[in-house]
Amino acid sequence: MRESTEQNNNNSISGNNNEIKKRSMKWIVILFYTYLHIFGFVGLYFLFIKAKWMTVFYFLFLVTISFIGLTAGAHRLYAHQTYVASSQIRFFIMLAHTIAGVGSMYNWVFWHKMHHKYYGTKRDPYNHNRGFFYSHVVSNLLSVPSDIKTYEKDIDMRDVDMDGYVWTQRKFYWILFIVLGFVLPIHAAVVYWDESYTNSFLIIGAARLLITTNISWLINSALLIWGLKKGSKFPVDDNSVFFLSKSYWLNYHYMLPWDWKSEEFGSYERGLISFILKMWYELGFINQLKTTTCDDIREALYKVVSSEMTLDEALAEVKQNAEENAYREMLKYHH
Structure with a gap:
C-alpha cells in the first residue's frame, strides 16, 4: 500500500519540489514553543516540589481529558472514522480537544489525513524518512505550503465539515481555548484550594x-x-526493549488506519483509550466500531498472491467487510 501510494504521487511530487523547498520556519511559532517549553519544564519542577496535592491531581485530570480528546477524538473518530459517536460524546471530545490547546480539531485532522495520504513521500508533512526530530x-x-489549495482538493474533509461541534470549535477556537483551556483551569486552582497564581500558571x-502539545x-x-x-x-x-515496547502495530496502523483497536503508541x-471506547460502546454512546480479524487478513493476502488483485484492492475489500460487520453489530446491539 505504501509503495503504491508513492507510485501514485511520484508525478505530483516531482512537479512540486520547488514548492516544498519554499516552506520556511515560522519564527513567531518557534518563539512561542520555546517559551512554552521553558516555562513548562519549570512548571514540572514546581509540580514535584511546590504544588499542593489537589493541584497534582487536577494536573493529571486535565492531561488525561486532553489525551482522550486528542486520541479517541481527533485521531480515531475524526481522522480515521473508526467508530460512530453520539452527540454527547462528540460534544465532550470538542471540549476535551479545546482544553488540550493544540489548535482547532479541523486543522489537526486535516494535517493528519495528509500525513496518511502522502505517507513516505516528500509531500508528507511529518515525513518519517527525515528522522524523529x-x-x-x-x-x-x-x-x-504555497500550494495548500492543491492539498485541500486532495484531502476529503466532508465528514468533518458536516460536524457542528467541529465547526463551532473551529469558528470560535481562540475564545473557547482562552476561556476553557487557559483562564478557567488556572483560576480554578487558585479559587477552590488556594493554590498560588505562580504555581497555577x-x-x-x-x-x-507542554505535555498535551507533545502528545499531539x-x-x-x-x-x-x-x-x-x-x-x-x-x-x-x-536494550530499548527495557524502556519502550516496540511492535509492528504502528506499521499495521498505516496499512489499516480505520481499525479502532490500534493504539497510538x-x-x-x-x-x-481502547478501554474507554469499550466502555462508551457498552453504555450506548458509540457504535459501528470497525476492526478486522486474522482470517480476513489471511484471506486478503491469499487473494493477492493467487490472483491479479492488488494489495490496495485487497485492503479495500477488508475495510468494506469491516464496515458491513460493524453495521450488522450495531443492529444486533440495538435489538
Whole structure:
C-alpha cells in the first residue's frame, strides 16, 4: 500500500519540489514553543516540589481529558472514522480537544489525513524518512505550503465539515481555548484550594500545555519510537526493549488506519483509550466500531498472491467487510 501510494504521487511530487523547498520556519511559532517549553519544564519542577496535592491531581485530570480528546477524538473518530459517536460524546471530545490547546480539531485532522495520504513521500508533512526530530518538532514549525489549495482538493474533509461541534470549535477556537483551556483551569486552582497564581500558571498553564502539545506531536511521530523498521526482529533484540515496547502495530496502523483497536503508541486493544471506547460502546454512546480479524487478513493476502488483485484492492475489500460487520453489530446491539 505504501509503495503504491508513492507510485501514485511520484508525478505530483516531482512537479512540486520547488514548492516544498519554499516552506520556511515560522519564527513567531518557534518563539512561542520555546517559551512554552521553558516555562513548562519549570512548571514540572514546581509540580514535584511546590504544588499542593489537589493541584497534582487536577494536573493529571486535565492531561488525561486532553489525551482522550486528542486520541479517541481527533485521531480515531475524526481522522480515521473508526467508530460512530453520539452527540454527547462528540460534544465532550470538542471540549476535551479545546482544553488540550493544540489548535482547532479541523486543522489537526486535516494535517493528519495528509500525513496518511502522502505517507513516505516528500509531500508528507511529518515525513518519517527525515528522522524523529524533523517529524516531531520541525514539521510543526514550518509555514503552510504555497500550494495548500492543491492539498485541500486532495484531502476529503466532508465528514468533518458536516460536524457542528467541529465547526463551532473551529469558528470560535481562540475564545473557547482562552476561556476553557487557559483562564478557567488556572483560576480554578487558585479559587477552590488556594493554590498560588505562580504555581497555577506554571503547572496548570505551561506544564500541562507542554505535555498535551507533545502528545499531539507524538501521534504523528510515534512510529519512529515505538514502531519497528522493515526487517527488524520481533521481539526486539536491543536494550530499548527495557524502556519502550516496540511492535509492528504502528506499521499495521498505516496499512489499516480505520481499525479502532490500534493504539497510538504501539500496542493493540490494551491501552487506556481502547478501554474507554469499550466502555462508551457498552453504555450506548458509540457504535459501528470497525476492526478486522486474522482470517480476513489471511484471506486478503491469499487473494493477492493467487490472483491479479492488488494489495490496495485487497485492503479495500477488508475495510468494506469491516464496515458491513460493524453495521450488522450495531443492529444486533440495538435489538
